[in-house]
Amino acid sequence: MTQAESKEGNDSLLGKNAASARTPHKRDAEATQKRILSSAKHEFAMSGLAGARVDVIAEKAEANKRMIYHYFGSKEALFTKVLEEAYSDLYEAERKLKLDHLEPRVALERFVRFTWTYYLENPDFITLVNSENLHKGVHLGSSGVLKSVSRNRLHMLENLLARGQKSGVFRKGIDAMQLHISIAALGYYYLTNRYTGSIVFRCDLMAPEMLEKRIEFNVESILRIVGA
Template sequence: MDKPAKQRDAEATKARILAAAKKEFAKNGLAGARVDVIADRAKANKRMIYHYFGNKEDLFQIVLEEAYIDIRTAEQKLELNNIPPREALEKLVRFTWTYYLKNPEFITLVNSENLHKARHLKKSQMIEKVSRRFVDMVARLLERGTAEGAFRPGIDPVQLNITIAAIGYYYLTNRFTGSIVFQRDLMAADALDERLRFNIETILRLVCVEL
């Protein structure tokens, strides 16, 4: 049965507000973001934002949750259990790098939340649930790879997750200063391809029994 027009309009408005808020928070952080700008971009008024999402802090938390849910959902769709362990690990590294490149707002939102010492994530039960599911997925991959003799035993899935994220995250968050310090355009197409190859090789050498 079709949803009533009023309900569809409300959902469309919420979606526009969230999309506008994501851009504003990613660009200016929580402190610098303005609800007026979000309302203007979303073609909504401030009363509607407060009605649907509460205050600016509440809206930021929802945007942050949605950002994490998006990447965690995309990771689950990789279906790593159906791929040989080494190929699955390479696919995860490749996905993480590509996701960061295609979704730069995710990185800036995470940076902003770290400035606030994760006070919004601390209140989120949803983040705990989706993050646990991701860690469990990587743990199963490591167990399967170890059982098949492809991976070294005893690798902590949390440490591996942090390392996979870090080798892409650091490169991209420091791309401007890095381009000056290392005297190369870190965002040139060939440089990005080279970095992905390096990331994959680094993780495989860390985890695999032999290459």
């Protein structure tokens, strides 16, 4: 080693290969917080609150443990922030769905498919929610963010149901909350229990053709539940 590292040479420490690890990050509070949040989301999703390691979160964020405490205060506060972001992201994606102008059955089907696809493409969301429920919701419970963000959570579905009932394609008396929960349930359960499910049913629940079968079953099921 000639003189390769002049001053900030924070090399090997982590086993990553390319340049990104070498290049010390420019001082950028916002970027560092983002890296920490992203890393934390991944670690908490992978190992849960108790299983995740602050050291690993810092390392994967290419940041220092000290920064975690500087920006977030504690491991639990970081977990709370991660959860809030996860919910915000889902709600944001939901809001982008424009279902109001669609025929009710088409709109509902689209919502079912959206929910499924979101879970499929954001597996972290599911394990984070599971972790929070293991902890009895204490982090979200004391977080104003979720409460404000999840206001009118059922509005869209209520509108949809009302339109469908009016036009006669949906039956009357459907509870929007029960339906919302059911739409989530049919996808969430399948995906969150994909490992034990694959063992119990002796097949790969994550095989593409199995996923395909599942979403089609879910769409048909929900349409039958609301059908007039």
